[in-house]
Amino acid sequence: MSNKQTKTDVILIGAGIMSATLGTLLKELVPDWNISVFERLESAGEESSNEWNNAGTGHAALCELNYTTEKPDGSIDISKAIKINEQFQVSMQFWSYLVNRKLINKPEEFIKQLPHMSLVHGVQNVHFLKKRFKALSNNPLFHGMEYTEDPEKLMDWIPLIMEDRNVNEPIAATKIDSGTDVNFGDLTRKLFTHLESKNVNINFNHNVDGMKRTNDGSWELKVRNIATGRVERHTAKFVFIGGGGGSLHLLQKSGIPEGRGIGGFPVSGIFMVCNNPEIVEQHHAKVYGKAKVGAPPMSVPHLDTRFIDNKKSLLFGPFAGFSPKFLKTGSMFDLVTSVKPYNVLTMLAAGAKEMALTKYLIQQVMLSKEQRMEELREFIPNAKAEDWDLIVAGQRVQVIKDTDAGKGTLQFGTEVITAADGSIAALLGASPGASTAVSVMLELMEKCFPQHIDEWKPKIKEMVPSYGVSLLKKPDLIKEIHQTTAETLGFIEKKQGSPKIKTRILQEA
């Protein structure tokens, strides 16, 4: 039975980091627009954005080896690393704006500076890392990166990893101190608290079951109040599908042609966590290794210091797992019900092509704790099983679509799908994920609100001074952004008379 109907300007489906970011940007740009949020769970940031459901890496391509590839001529392609780094600088500037304006507080609760390192073994990998270091360290975005093959220096950088290690093959690492550990769950909750104070209508325990176009081009959502079972109808001129793993089903329900031919394949993440303070204290970095052959890029093993609930812990993983659910709290029928007549051939083509991934997932699912410990011991040679527990993290639904590379190609990035008229948009995929939420949402706004974007530009530049500017071409600007965001987010003490990036860039634009 339907007992409630509302009309609003914007509806955000899902209360994860993406909806939180879009809602906050819109409230700064057009404070008088009415925004409603519908979230099926009891609170914000409980799915992939939750601190225990992701690795909390502020992805800036400082340590992730899969963002730099070796070209056939042996040189290193750093274009993806540059893009991801620039996107992360956008996030850092927006978060700093919010802290400066006191729209969110206590940045130390959601972001901490932490060295990012890449660590490799074997002649070929060391050769690759050295070339990668040369290509990146000359670039101002990666300023401060160090490289070593010296076991003594490594002992100083990563004692837990180097202790009791047989160094019988070449080993090398890079380190950059300006990396970050981000508690995306805390940030999401902070942003929703802020949105609530701006009269955004936030409805938890409300599941969006369906949607249809109305005659005037708006969208009517069928929303089920989970607590009462009542069905409500809510209409908006613009809808953002920020349902994380739930977005594909919602996109399909919208019926927009742009959503056809897309499928999804879920990969779970499993981490090992160490809470033994004696071990935890011996490590202070995020150390990324190289993915195993056949492993998908998001399965690159890493050993991370994490700061969660005012406590330091260590996380190792992720191991891949398989569950047909698209959300951690989803249904066992999610995968099956996402296969439709219009995407079945794409899905079948992907199934046939991705045998290596299927094999890898089966192997991963079958791993015993001791086998997982063996993988951990490649990082910490004397790791003891009693110090480590398994935790199941979030689901990542990888996008499958037909591309120039062929039918049914598995995508590992993030995809924004928008209707031709910009009235609805969905975010699919999960990598580089939360770290790039701000630039992805700005890109979405350019696509969906082209009629407003020029008028919004000055305010966007106030929030994100580098908006529309290629940082790479402005080394001085990179320095200023690094300095001011580090000061505002509490990484370093505020210097007297620090430059005001805002004014300078506005003059340049």
Ligand SMILES: Cc1cc2nc3c(=O)[nH]c(=O)nc-3n(C[C@H](O)[C@H](O)[C@H](O)COP(=O)(O)OP(=O)(O)OC[C@H]3O[C@@H](n4cnc5c(N)ncnc54)[C@H](O)[C@@H]3O)c2cc1C
């Ligand atoms: C194992 C793992 C490790 C990761 N590591 C990192 C990392 O180190 N760094 C990084 O930047 N990113 C990382 N990510 C990616 C990052 O977590 C995600 O990109 C990001 O959290 C996605 O945010 P979101 O708002 O789109 O989705 P979510 O946080 O999942 O939020 C979606 C919300 O929508 C709700 N919802 C879904 N369907 C409906 C419906 N029908 N009605 C109402 N509500 C609905 C859900 O309940 C959920 O609360 C990782 C992800 C995983 C799984």
